[in-house]
Amino acid sequence: MPSPSSALLERLAALLGPKGFAREATAVEPWLTDWRGRFHGKAAALLSPSTREDVAAIVGLCAAEAVPLVPQGGNTSMVGGATPDGSGEALLLSLRRMNRIRSLDPAAGLATCEAGVILAHLHEAALAAGRRFPLTLGARGSATVGGLVSTNAGGTQVLRFGTMRRLVQGVEAVLPDGSLFEGLSPLKKDNRGYDLTQLLIGAEGTLGIVTAASLRLVPAVGERAVAWAGVETPQAALKLLRHLETVVGDSIEGFELVPASALDLVLEHVPGTRAPLAGRHPWNALIEAAVPMAVASPEKALYSALGSALEIGLVTDATIAASDAQAEAMWRLRDSISEAEKKDGIAAKHDISVPVADMPAFLVEAAEAVEARFPGVRVNAFGHLGDGNIHFNVRAPRSSGPAWLEGEGEAVTALVHDLVTAAGGSISAEHGIGQMKLAEFARLGGATRIAAIRAIKQALDPAGIMNPGKLVPPVEDPHDGLAERARRP
Ligand SMILES: Cc1cc2nc3c(=O)[nH]c(=O)nc-3n(C[C@H](O)[C@H](O)[C@H](O)COP(=O)(O)OP(=O)(O)OC[C@H]3O[C@@H](n4cnc5c(N)ncnc54)[C@H](O)[C@@H]3O)c2cc1C
Structure with a gap:
């Protein structure tokens, strides 16, 4: 793909000003390595627009020269999705300066956020209005709305509220030709053909740049209860979940499985942690139930459901957090598994x-x-x-x-x-394909799915300028390294 010409770089610098355009290594370098430190790329410049009009102008200028753009939010991708390749031809397009919450309507249960709004900031703003954005994950202090939309992020409350696909009402995006798709409408019903919003969700920046999204809010948590239960097998854990859903109802919103080996790692490597139960249980379940204000206590409901689970032998032991601090300590055990694993x-x-x-x-x-x-x-x-x-x-x-x-x-x-x-499953449940899983996706994604993905990409981005090398497997070339890797047993 062509590198940006000096004329293009000059026009972009003039368009974006010193806050929005950088070429110095000190400004660009920190964003060229992925969160896990597995991929390192190069970029001709870092572009940081502050308005959707600037994003549209950038894409229009780059489309004219077929210069690739790599969109980036918080750079917390687990699959190298926001890291450019090593050619240095791409421009890194950071959405972090577009961090305004344009509107938050508690009555309608909708927040319209620019792409660079950080998830933790959205949580705080929603809470201040008596509402909640019910999606959370370990990277909430850095992950942005644009990244969450583009990866169809999940997290620990999917059980009750679904992934981003269910939580996004509409999307505003700049398409690869520089045109603006204004899809933020709050319409509950809209049958004008293909759903472009859903197409952009999970597209990993390969079909356009998300500039804003309207997101569904739910009532704030009034009361919550967090419990830790020991179980003998994963089968028993799943039966316990079904039991809780029957007895407690849909207030169960977190149910995380933690094997004894993962708990051991956390206790060994993360200072200040301790096991919630006496004895070692082969498997554990971390359970959270939450209800809005003025509804029956989730603690009582969980207490009685776990009591009956003990009686019928579904759990070997269980404890309910007696305070918010204890609840947080239980969640810390779960949230620290990756960190402990890394240290190990x-x-x-x-x-x-x-x-x-x-x-x-x-x-x-x-x-x-x-x-x-x-x-x-x-x-x-x-x-x-x-x-x-x-x-x-x-x-x-x-x-x-x-x-x-x-x-x-x-x-x-x-x-x-x-x-x-x-087993009829997916090699990417949450994190996307990015560059890390591209060869495996090419190998196992299925011919029909991959042909359709390529056709959609070709239709919307014929020059291939949007986040090249991510998600969309290249057409098979027998002499190509990717195809070679994909053929490995
Ligand atoms: C500690 C940790 C825990 C995590 N836990 C979970 C979890 O529980 N569940 C889960 O689903 N994920 C999890 N993730 C990964 C998750 O996908 C990301 O945290 C988040 O969705 C990405 O947001 P981001 O702003 O950092 O995007 P980035 O990493 O910057 O980008 C991610 C992808 O989206 C594209 N992109 C970013 N912004 C835009 C935009 N405005 N328009 C178009 N494309 C864009 C990028 O090009 C890239 O392909 C976790 C990550 C970390 C580091």
Whole structure:
């Protein structure tokens, strides 16, 4: 792809001014490495527009020269989605300066946010208005609305409220030719053909630049209860979830599965943590129930549901947090698993889903298969059991270095993804494809799905300027490195 000409760079500098245009290494470098430190790219300049009109002008100018643009929000992508390639041809387009909440209407339950609004700021603004934006995740202090939309982010409350696809009412975006799609309408019904908003959600910046989104709000939490329960098997955990949903109802909004091995890692590596239950339980469930103000106490409901679960042998022990501090300490155990795993060593990480009912058996069988094929590795599988979405991480044999990831780690990933595909699942439940999973997506995504994705990309972005090298597998070329990798067993 062509590098930006000096005339284009001059026009962009004039358009955006010193706050919005940077070429110095000190300004650009910090944004060229992904959050996990696995990808490092180059960019001809960092563009930081502050209005949608500027975004439209940037895209129009770049389209005229077919210069690639890599959109970036908080740069917390887990799959290298916001990192440019190493050619230095692309321009990095940061939306972080577009951080205004344009409107927040508690009565209508809608907030219209520019793309650069940070999730934690949206949480605070909604709460101040007696409402809640019911999606949260570990990167909430950095992740932006544009990134959340573009990755169809999930998190720990999907069980009750769904992913971004359910929480986005409308999207405003600049399409690859520089035109503005104004899709922020609050219409509840709109059948004018293809749903462009849904097409842009999860598109990972390959179909346009999201400049704003209107997001659904729900009533603020009045009361919540958080509990920790020990269970014998993942099957028992899923039965416990179904039991809680029957007895407590739809106030159950968090249900995270934590194996003993993950809890051990946290207790070993994260100072100030302690196990909520006496004794070691092979598996644990972290449960959260929440209700709006003036509705029956979730604590009482959870207490009686866990009591009956104990009686029928679904759980081996359980405790309910007696205070907000205790509840936060329980969530800290869950939220620290990735950090503890990182401190412990190298791991090949997989963000996978299978049908919810099949997940308990899958967890056990896939772990056995992986550990048998690769002696010394240890599976650490945890997460959103109720969504059928587990972080199926495989820890490298002790004392392995980073090179393990490029060697045996890739073979481990191929096996995990084969098992997931055979189980009718997805190799990317939450984090997207980015550049990290492109070869595996090409290998396992299915010919029909991939042909349709390529056709949509070609129709909307024929010059291929939007986030090249991400999500959309290139057309097979037998001499191409990607195709070669994709053919590996
Ligand atoms: C600690 C941690 C925990 C996480 N937990 C979860 C979790 O529980 N669930 C989950 O789903 N994800 C999780 N994630 C990953 C999650 O996808 C990102 O946190 C978030 O969705 C990305 O937001 P961002 O602003 O950082 O986007 P970036 O990382 O900057 O970009 C992500 C992708 O979106 C594109 N993009 C960004 N902004 C725009 C825009 N305005 N228009 C078009 N394209 C754009 C980028 O090009 C890239 O492809 C986690 C990440 C971290 C670091």
